[in-house]
Amino acid sequence: MTGSRDARAGELSQLADAAAVCTACELADNRTNVVFGSGTVDAEVMFVGEGPGQREDEQGLPFVGPSGKLLEQLLGEIGLTRAGVYIGNVVKCRPPGNRDPRPDEIDACKGYLRTQLRLVDPKVVVTLGNFASKLLLRTGTGITRLRGQAYPWWGRHLVPTFHPAAALRGSARVLEELRYDFSLVKAVIDGEIDSEVPDEAAVVAAPPVPEPEQLDMFG
Numbered sequence: 001m002t003g004s005r006d007a008r009a010g011e012l013s014q015l016a017d018a019a020a021v022c023t024a025c026e027l028a029d030n031r032t033n034v035v036f037g038s039g040t041v042d043a044e045v046m047f048v049g050e051g052p053g054q055r056e057d058e059q060g061l062p063f064v065g066p067s068g069k070l071l072e073q074l075l076g077e078i079g080l081t082r083a084g085v086y087i088g089n090v091v092k093c094r095p096p097g098n099r100d101p102r103p104d105e106i107d108a109c110k111g112y113l114r115t116q117l118r119l120v121d122p123k124v125v126v127t128l129g130n131f132a133s134k135l136l137l138r139t140g141t142g143i144t145r146l147r148g149q150a151y152p153w154w155g156r157h158l159v160p161t162f163h164p165a166a167a168l169r170g171s172a173r174v175l176e177e178l179r180y181d182f183s184l185v186k187a188v189i190d191g192e193i194d195s196e197v198p199d200e201a202a203v204v205a206a207p208p209v210p211e212p213e214q215l216d217m218f219g
């Protein structure tokens, strides 16, 4: 981690100010608000979703709709609160009609996420849903097969799991699997999962440990 806690918080807030007027891609044309991210720079857990939906675009905050309610419930079940974690997205502006972000949009936005990760420096990153999980783990394997384990990822852990919206639409099984994945998050922050000992499946999906200046975590 670089810099004091206050310096990191200050840099994060300056970055949010810069993002608020960003016009680096076409998503700027239709947004109501930039949804930079929310939570604490002290977070041990950082969530990464795909991109803001309608409610998030309206309010300028991530996961404020029904998915956010479920996320807060799952956090509570492992003894965490929204205020005690950090929540962000791959892209900070709402893709029209909630379509997947395009490669040029991800490219234009990735510096923000990369810097958020550096400043928050969480022990564990949790990707919510297929899109963010495949992108950050740089794999074509879908979330149903990826989930259920903690991967070593750029010197920390990454736990891929379903998007909460999938549990709201789907079966009780999806919710149970989300709960299991959140129990892995708790195990990582409690030091019960050793980052030095990746299992074989993790080695297949995870990128090699990079030099800091080579960081390119997603594409």
Ligand code: URA
Pocket (backbone or CB within 6 Å): 049, 050, 051, 052, 053, 056, 061, 062, 063, 064, 067, 089
């Ligand atoms: N879905 C996401 O991926 N991100 C949000 O912020 C809200 C819903």
